Amino acid sequence: MMKLKFPVFLILFIILLNQTFAQESPANDSFDLKQKCIRFPHQDKLWGFQIAAGLQMVLPPKDLLENAIQAPLVNIHMELGLPWKFSLEGDVTSILVSNQFALGPHIGFCYRNFGFDAGWDVAFFYGQLRQAGFDNRSSGWIHYPNISFGYKIKDVALTLKGELVFVSRVSQTSGENELTRTRNFLNGFTAGLYIEQRLWKNKVFVIGLKDNYEKFYWPTWMLFTTFNRFYHIPELSFTWIL
């Protein structure tokens, strides 16, 4: 909990800073945040491509953590504009020993300063850890049906995103032994709040705070937990839209 206080204060500080010192956009500034954001629901230009890179700091529950080394997840987000207000979104998320590749169609609508998006991302995760002579691996398929609501204030956009998390298959092996194989269960849901802020010119920075309420959190597969419980797993992300 203590570890979360600093990031929370950082977010609050940035909000207040923005409120206090944000400059009015020049009248001739053609910048439109809706065309340069990744979280705020929007309609991409047809075949328009966008890419963003970021870090995700995660606080795993104490039940799982024990002596595990904590490292941030690296995330690359990509999206491609399709006809009929659709887009294709993809994410690569990695901490080397755990990797997830997600891809899914989305449809976005905007009305004045509001936005709505619905999507269905399908992810494959794969992990491998060679430790003390043991070759531990895990892989599986996870579905993330999701919806987002957004509100834009000048050059700042706020987005709330909710996801359901269905696991269709998880397998964990150590050497030749398949330790567990689980299929088709509702793993939980996530709720995230994202703030997208134009910093200068067309450079946009995103801060997100997400709560993963899940039984199985894929980056922690190597802990081989046997618990059948839901955990709140907070995730703080910093993303730079390239």
Place this chain on the structure above:
Amino acid sequence: MRNNIILIVILLLIINACNKDTTVPVPSAGPNSFMNETYPLTSPSRLLMEGVYKVAYGPDFLGDSVILKWNRYGLLITNNNGKYFVMRVGYIDSIVFLQGYWRDGYSDATGLASFYIAREEGGIEIVTGTGSQEIIIRGAIGNENGLPDKPVILVYSRPFSEKVKNSNFYILAHRCGGRTSDRLPVSENSIAMLNYTEKFGSTGVEMDVRLTRDGIPFLYHDPDINTRLTKKGPLAGPIENYSWAQISAFVRLIHGEMIPTLEDALIFTIDSTLLRFVYLDMKASRDAMSAVIPIQQQMIQRAKDKGRDILIVVGIPTDDVLDNLMTYPDYQNIPSLCELTVDDVRKVNSRVWAPRWTLGTQNDLVQQMHDEGRVAVCWTIDTPAWIQDYVTNGLFDGLLTNYPYVVAYNHYTQ
């Protein structure tokens, strides 16, 4: 400004949603339970109740069968998927009453349980300690502290097999008997946990040994003082940087217990429990053998003096610990448990070989250890299907686990 307030509220709600440190409450019928009015069963009566029972009626999660096994506290009822019952038993007028709680060891589900054995359904035979074992247990279970409302009927199926009765199999529980993450009412690596673990069917324990700055061996798992295992206090950082005076004065385990010294934990184990195996898992960051071995020797002597058949072994988890042990005079006569190869076991004449379970059952090597008069156990096996496989198809003399009740079910149903 209104937007800022909404944002701050949302952020606080999300942060407030973080996991609270929880303990699964132990359901209780309260201090005025009618069990206080019942009479305790004698040993022959208890033995008559032990065995394998068919679940004739009950919730699906109970499975097809359970075992009933007595321990120092009362009766353990357990099945193959981690559901276990901790029951008090007594009788009035040839009716046997069982009252307690059930718990799912893999999740937080729990509830009250209340059963009885009628006179004509085995009550008379159990109370007199003679006769056949045509026993039918009827009753109900509930959720948390709600009244038991789901009917259960257990029908005696068979006694434990001769193989089981003659076996010296060790059901070894991790961290003195249970982990703090299992959300039990007592802390891992504490004397309270040593006093608790037999309720789960454990017949032995692993304990994590560290060394204070002034050379006192004590029990603690993690390298640092943290709020996962301890209450908030003035000390922080690596726990082995502190003296015993500092640790005993300022550190309390998560449920308020003192961190025990190794000596106190072993004295309690020998004097106050029926545990038969203690595995001293050497977690110390520096060589602790010279501090631990004298205590081990004293405790082995204490157990002999008290007529206790208990195996107390120092663990050899790494080559470094092996090398340290070999610098100790007469090291081949120090009872040890080696987690390395069978050649290493022979090198230091370890009493116990303990390979990691993912290496397989290795029955040929286990048989070699048996032929040399050694014991073989494996660690740390937690999945019900694998536990069943290792108990059924393996030759190990024991399994180290976080789910001793699952091992107990599989062992006693052989």
